[in-house]
């Protein structure tokens with residue numbers, strides 16, 4: 086397993102380009118199962134999760150042609166097998182996103198039941214309950230979700246989600262596009278990636294309104310057609326580099342992004358002392374060489390502060406001036422990075438779903454281990470603000486969600502290199 090070795094203590098400075106959003110690309114790739122026409126998806130990030138989704142579609146018989154600029158043409162008319170195997174689902178939980186489209190278009194689907202992961206139990210009960218309400222026959226046998234419409238079309242239904250779920254909303258929204266009649270999703274996720282998926286589905290001929298609000302209405306149509314769609318920029322990647330720059334007291338510009346989808350994070354960065362300037366597609370952050378100020382926060386579904394940026398902000402707070410608390414309300418076990426940061430000299434204490442922190446002047450480099458995608462990013466940030474050397478092990482997590490992270494950080498002046506094990 087590769088590791089990343091970081092010599093900390095350098096202020097990040099410079100400009101980088103943000104890639105397409107992983108969490109938007111994955112559902113959009115799954116949505117290509119809703120039509121027998123070719124769908125071209127552009128601005129795909131160069132990530133393991135994208136390769137896994139292509140592999141998953143490929144093992145079901147779907148043909149795809151990857152172009153030069155991370156565009157891919159996906160043709161699902163060649164599908165011959167409606168089974169998402171455990172070997173792939175276990176490496177990427179977002180594989181569950183093929184369930185709704187396959188069931189709605191082809192009337193059948195078998196998807197391995199995703200297990201728990203490093204950040205919590207992550208059940209898919211709400212996906213299944215909603216699809217059942219739309220008329221699907223669903224059983225769970227031998228670790229597989231077996232779903233069928235018994236030769237009929239799914240029926241539109243009124244779905245009230247007990248909890249805001251991003252992929253749950255996406256699965257149901259995709260299934261509803263080809264259902265018979267109207268589906269209303271209440272307490273729907275409002276994440277920008279849900280909106281991006283809705284826009285792609287609309288470009289494929291779907292009748293959807295209310296995306297970006299808590300009530301999404303979908304009027305089922307008989308068929309969807311092909312389209313070309315460019316994935317939105319990755320707000321989590323954007324935020325991660327901005328937080329890294331703030332933690333290192335630096336000044337950076339991130340380009341090809343969308344400032345409007347990061348409001349909660351930008352406002353917390355300003356609270357931490359960053360000067361932020363925006364134009365339509367870029368964000369400049371400048372700490373004027375100052376140490377960040379401690380910022381308390383609570384994660385919650387969009388538009389509140391995203392759970393996917395909690396770990397990175399914990400790294401910033403670990404070296405901030407002052408003390409405070411970070412409360413995680415979305416996942417039950419998302420503080421694994423805290424223990425690693427304490428090994429680097431941080432003063433962080435977990436109490437239930439809250440981390441109480443007192444910022445220290447400096448962290449000290451140490452060998453640390455990544456447990457999940459965003460925790461890996463936070464440990465890299467911790468390494469960047471440490472004196473001497475930090476090595477982050479198990480970085481396959483980071484390659485799932487960050488495109489060329491060491492190259493981008495090198496562009497910003499960081500001393501970071503990948504060591505093959």
Ligand code: UD1
Pocket residue numbers: 108111178179205206207208209210211212213248249250251252253278392393415416417
């Ligand atoms: C998506 C994102 C992930 C992000 C998360 C929360 C993708 C591919 N991944 O994950 O990066 O961290 O949103 O913003 O987009 N829940 C249930 N039952 C369900 C579904 C969810 O209890 O059927 C719970 C989960 O355990 C969790 C909460 O709902 O506590 C929110 O999870 P959810 O929004 O579904 O996360 P994902 O869609 O898996």
